[in-house]
Each structure stands twice: as C-alpha cells, then as structure tokens.
Amino acid sequence: MARADSNNSITASADTSSRRAFLIVAAVACSLAYAAAAPNDVPQAVTVHMHGRPDPAFALIAEKLAADIAHGEAIDAQDEAEDRYGIRSDESSEADDRCLVACCAVNVIDWKLATTPPTTLAGIAAVLRFANEIEDGGMEWSNTDEVGREGWHYQLRATMAAAIEAINRQMEV
Numbered sequence: 001m002a003r004a005d006s007n008n009s010i011t012a013s014a015d016t017s018s019r020r021a022f023l024i025v026a027a028v029a030c031s032l033a034y035a036a037a038a039p040n041d042v043p044q045a046v047t048v049h050m051h052g053r054p055d056p057a058f059a060l061i062a063e064k065l066a067a068d069i070a071h072g073e074a075i076d077a078q079d080e081a082e083d084r085y086g087i088r089s090d091e092s093s094e095a096d097d098r099c100l101v102a103c104c105a106v107n108v109i110d111w112k113l114a115t116t117p118p119t120t121l122a123g124i125a126a127v128l129r130f131a132n133e134i135e136d137g138g139m140e141w142s143n144t145d146e147v148g149r150e151g152w153h154y155q156l157r158a159t160m161a162a163a164i165e166a167i168n169r170q171m172e173v
Helices: 019-035 056-085 090-115 121-136 152-172
Strands: none
Touching: 056 090, 056 121, 090 121, 090 152, 121 152
16 A cells, blocks of 8 residues: 655555555556657657756656555545544544645645656656646646646646757757
C-alpha cells in the first residue's frame, strides 16, 4: 500500500493481491509509456534536452500518479476508521491527519507539474495530455476555480509557453 508520511514522502509495499497494487503497477506503466511515447524517427532535439539531462516532466507525472494513489488509500483508511471507531475517535482523527498529509502532497506535486518547465517537446506534450486525462477521469487540479495568475491552469499555460520559447531559443543556437 502506498502511503504519504509527514515529510510528504511516498512509499509503497509489494502487496500484489489488491486493487491498489494493480493501480500502482498501472501508474508506473503509464508513466513509462509517456516516456516512450515519442517515435524513434523524431529528431533528438525534440526528445532529449541539449545538455543530456532527463526531462523532469516524466518524473513529475509519475510522482503525481503515485501521490493520487496514496491520497486515495488515505481516504479509504479514513472512511474505515470512521466506520470502525466512530467519527470522533482518536483512530479517526489520526486517519484524518494522514489524509490531510496525503492531500497536501498531491497539491504540492500538482503545483510542481504546473510550474516546472519541461525541457523537451515530448515532455510538454506529455504534461498537456496528462492534465487532460486527469480531468477526463473526473479529477481536478488545485485552485481550478481561481481566475488569473493564482490559478493552476493559468500557471500551466504560462509554464508550457515559456518551455516552448526556451526550446525554440536552444534550437536557434
């Protein structure tokens, strides 16, 4: 089971019999698929940063998927604690605290995804596709009701535009 601790670190156990384990494996497979999405005939300038560093977009997508799984598990544990011990119990309160930590971890990675410029065109495409897939699945992003600079979508668009401009400048050199 994946869990977020008080340091916003996420760990996962190897229980392969559960639905959660399946989701973890699916999340990892999905992030690897994003990384491999560019066809082999696409020029290296499109998929590999000029300085040979990996594009952070793919790791952030994997982090987001893992954080969402951990948050879902924390919500399930909170519901179970409330059902088993009562809503005002110490166990329920502790589960609520863990759920809040997991929720905060999701919000942190959401903002990292919106504000970290990908370094390749493939990374930009992956982040934009991923953002739509999250919404297509019925989930939403932090501060999605904010209009202007404070909103997640505004930051995502500004970051992707800056990333495209940076890549264009690198290709002109």
